[in-house]
Amino acid sequence: MGVGGARYRVRMDRDPPVHVRSDDGAPTEELVDELRSLLAETAGFEPLAQRMALLSDPRRLQILFCIHAHPGVRSSDVARAIGALDSTTSHALALLRDAGWVRARRAGREVRYELADGPVHELLHDLGSAHLPGVHHPAEHAEEPPHGHR
Numbered sequence: 012m013g014v015g016g017a018r019y020r021v022r023m024d025r026d027p028p029v030h031v032r033s034d035d036g037a038p039t040e041e042l043v044d045e046l047r048s049l050l051a052e053t054a055g056f057e058p059l060a061q062r063m064a065l066l067s068d069p070r071r072l073q074i075l076f077c078i079h080a081h082p083g084v085r086s087s088d089v090a091r092a093i094g095a096l097d098s099t100t101s102h103a104l105a106l107l108r109d110a111g112w113v114r115a116r117r118a119g120r121e122v123r124y125e126l127a128d129g130p131v132h133e134l135l136h137d138l139g140s141a142h143l144p145g146v147h148h149p150a151e152h153a154e155e156p157p158h159g160h161r
C-alpha cells in the first residue's frame with residue numbers, strides 16, 4: 012500500500028460521515044426508485060451544470076476571490092490584481108453576472124462588483140477564499156456595514 016493510500020485510509024477512518032441514514036436496509040430497487048424521484052423533483056440540472064461550469068476556470072475563480080475579499084471592488088482593480096486585460100476581466104465578469112454569481116453596481120462612472128445572494132458566499136469560504144482586513148460579515152460586526160456582505 013502506498014503512502015498516499017495509507018493517508019487516505021486514515022482520513023476515511025477518522026472523519027465521521029457527513030450523512031447517516033437510519034434505515035440503510037432498503038432493497039436496491041427501492042433505493043434506485045427513490046433516487047430517481049429525487050432527481051425528477053429537482054429541476055434544472057442543465058442550467059445548474061452550465062452555471063457550475065463557469066467556476067472551472069482559474070481566472071474566474073480568482074475574480075470571485077477578489078470580489079469576496081473586497082466587496083464593491085472595481086473591475087479595473089480586479090484586472091490588475093489578476094494580471095489580465097481590462098477587456099478579458101470585463102468579459103469574465105459579464106459571464107459571472109449573467110450566471111448569477113456576482114452583481115454589478117454602478118457608482119458614477121465606475122462599475123463595482125459584489126457577490127450575488129445565494130450559495131456563492133459559503134462556497135467561496137469552503138474553497139478557502141478570505142476577506143481583506145476590515146471586511147467582515149454584517150452579522151459579525153453589525154455596527155460597520157460599509158464593506159459588509161452576507
Ligand SMILES: [Zn+2]
Pocket residue numbers: 079132136142148161
Ligand atoms: Zn465572506
